[in-house]
Amino acid sequence: MNENLNGNLLVAQSGGPTPVINASLAGVIMEALNHDEIEEVYGALNGVTGILNDNLVDLAQETSGTIELLKTTPGAALGSCRVKLKTEEQLAGILAEFQKRNIRYFHYIGGNDSQDSSHQIYEYCKSKGYEIRVIGVPKTIDNDLVNTDHCPGYGSTIKYLATSIRELACDCASLGNHDLVTIVEVMGRNAGWIAAGTVLARRKGMSKDAPHIILLPERAFNPEAFIAEILECLKSQKHCLVVAAEGLVDASGNLIGASNAIVDAFGHSKLGGVCDYLESLVSAAIQGVKTRVVRLGHVQRTASHFASKSDIDDAFNAGRYAVKMAVAGETGKMASFSRVDDRKINLVLVDLENVANGVRKLPDNYIGENGMSVNVNAFVKYVRPLTQGVVNMSNTLDECGIPQMAILKSVPVK
Amino acid sequence: MNENLNGNLLVAQSGGPTPVINASLAGVIMEALNHDEIEEVYGALNGVTGILNDNLVDLAQETSGTIELLKTTPGAALGSCRVKLKTEEQLAGILAEFQKRNIRYFHYIGGNDSQDSSHQIYEYCKSKGYEIRVIGVPKTIDNDLVNTDHCPGYGSTIKYLATSIRELACDCASLGNHDLVTIVEVMGRNAGWIAAGTVLARRKGMSKDAPHIILLPERAFNPEAFIAEILECLKSQKHCLVVAAEGLVDASGNLIGASNAIVDAFGHSKLGGVCDYLESLVSAAIQGVKTRVVRLGHVQRTASHFASKSDIDDAFNAGRYAVKMAVAGETGKMASFSRVDDRKINLVLVDLENVANGVRKLPDNYIGENGMSVNVNAFVKYVRPLTQGVVNMSNTLDECGIPQMAILKSVPVK
Secondary structure, three states: OOOOOOEEEEEEOOOOOOOHHHHHHHHHHHHHOOOOOOEEEEEEEOOHHHOOOOOEEEEOOOOHHHHHHHOOOOOOOOOOOOOOOHHHHHOOOOOOOHHHOOEEEEEEHHHHHHHHHHHHHHHHHOOOOOEEEEEEOOOOOOOOOOOOOOOHHHHHHHHHHHHHHHHHHHOOOOOOOOOEEEEEEEOOOOOOOOHHHHHHHHOOOOOOOOOEEEEEOOOOOHHHHHHHHHHHHHHOOOOEEEEOOOEEEOOOEEEEOOOOOOOOOOOOOOOOHHHHHHHHHHHHHOOEEEEEEOOOHHHOOOHHHOOOHHHHHHHHHHHHHHHHHOOOOOOEEEEEEEEEEOOOOEEEEHHHHHOOOOOOOHHHHHOOOOOOOEHHHHHHHHHHHHHEEOOOOOOOOOOOOOOOOOOOOOEEEO | OOOOEEEEEEEEOOOOOOOOOHHHHHHHHHHHHHHHOOEEEEEEEEOOOHHHOOEEEEEEHHHHHHHHHOOOOOOOOOOOOOOOOOOOOHHHHHHHHHHHHHHEEEEEEEOOOHHHHHHHHHHHHHHOOOOEEEEEEEEEEOOOOOOOOOOHHHHHHHHHHHHHHHHHHHHHHHOOOOOOEEEEEEEOOOHHHHHHHHHHHOOOOOOOOOOOEEEEOOOOOOHHHHHHHHHHHHHHHEEEEEEHHHEOEEEOOOOOOEEEEEEEOOOEEOHHHHHHHHHHHHHHOOOEEEEEEOOOOOHHHHOHHHOOHHHHHHHHHHHHHHHHHHOOOOOOOEEEEEEEEEEEEEEEEEHHHHOOOOOOOOHHHEEEOOOEEEHHHHHHHHHHHHHHOOOOOHEEOOOOOOEOOOOOOOEEEE
């Protein structure tokens, strides 16, 4: 292995952004500036699309103030894409760009599709005898990558959701004696990690705190059991707060809401979504109940104003670590988190091919016996290190009190 | 006027809670403890309901830590209600309770219905010769009370919304070249203050920043002009972010969405809400457009984790001021904000009867010419003092990193 590989570094972002995706970008840039082997630090705009179109920017032109602000800027600062590499033509195009720009370090910040792209790029370059260090940086609010303890982005999303639900529950509980059912739809098409994470809204030892019911994609939805659980909750509480993952399915595996098309004002049938379906079900089944629906949508993955400090650190450190390991001679890997114990989680490398395309579901031991709850002790022990601390946003506020976001100069590479 | 009136103080909360409603409660309690004339400090649970049912708690039993935490606890800590006083029987019941508990100071924290209740209670007590100091404390995220510069609660709600929209726009803008229309439904049934406040999401001088379109209840919705505006925006931007007030109406004054009933999975027609209607309209009118909907629901009025520091201070100081003025001999009034200039906004008193039941719409000079925007310069000048600063939440986090909320001991008054 040639440990001293001189050349340029290219970083790109892909897939759905997270509240801390740009903290990883900041980590890559900051670390790259430390190494003499790395000559230029480039970013590709909109992921592999920017590589294929020679659409690169010079990241060394960014100020340290901008790089610091990246840590609390949501969205993909370099732009994202949803391109799955399929053809040898694409791979050849990427290699040609690497050769043209003398790219010897490539870091793709993304989820499992992106790690798959990195893996293909790594294999292709190797087969063509082009030396390059490819180390992926994990990113997904879904927390569903395999071969890592957790994914940067997840901790911030559940911290924001759990905070919002604890706050919402204060409001619900203060409104008197009407039976009130609140339905909060959260992200998670394939796995229940996000829905499960909202259990942090419950205060310690308060088993009757919201969320009272958590509906996970890992368990088939049972309408009768669901209504029975709500009625039981309303008996002892003033209100019942339900968290539902958007990927909830029935016993046949059909998405809830999707199989019950709504006809809209224009005569088109459309997906009502889980929360609308559940609201209709509750209203039809429980006489006189009041319902509320909250659909935070993409705000779940952009709420950087209340990001988890530990998550920002994880994202930043994963970016730094990827560069450090690449300079040290590693390639074909992804930066991954490995838990020693509750207080110690290390960065390690795993093979890209063992991450690409896998999906990690919420394990059975984290799911409550009734299938509509979380096994609190085991799950909270796992998740607690991921949601620690907050950033004091005072210094980022503009003259109207709204947090400023990093804006890259995006100086094109000529 | 008898300036030295000895007796007990009663505070209560009413209507829809705000992120800072409990900061006013904290202000009332803290100030009450400073005055020898005030013997006991009681809270009524669930507003006037608690007065009528002799359901009072002793607030002097709460710790200073709890009172401090009230400043960032959403929901009504004493419980709220939606009772409009109608009968002399109710007023007689309230007076009887005041006499039984020797209540000589009464502070109702609420919106225009609550100020109306305070006014009726004040008049009734006066007509029966019962001496009491009634000073209301304003509260509403809607900012639609008359005879005050602004209402505590409003600043925090628009700070959270503008922050969320600026964050969301980072995500939308980073996703490449698909035409993307994002619709964010915000509160505001009668007035467009909240929708207008989201304009703070725009960075200074960036007229093409989100929100690109703001639909206000003060202007009749025009579908053709709306679609034309979106198309114009998509031409120059990657995406178009629309903010719509829930109280949007058509030219006949009918609520948008309400007149276009959706038939749900159970065959019931239901209100689709503004955002669902607008999404359907956009999808039908613009070929191949992608749409996203965000419905923050009641989270808009509970996001204390990012409350405006100036709003918390206003709410707290309004509570203190109400008590101070009552002790000084004032009655039949509400604490109100009077603006001297951008940097100086004073607390003053206004007559309850001049606040009760009024609704202040967004004035014409704050509304943009096309009726789908805000007159930025004038409006931002008005709103800027209300959204300054944030509280560092680090000290309120529990062991999982989620903000703790104040829980009153609620020791019953025997």
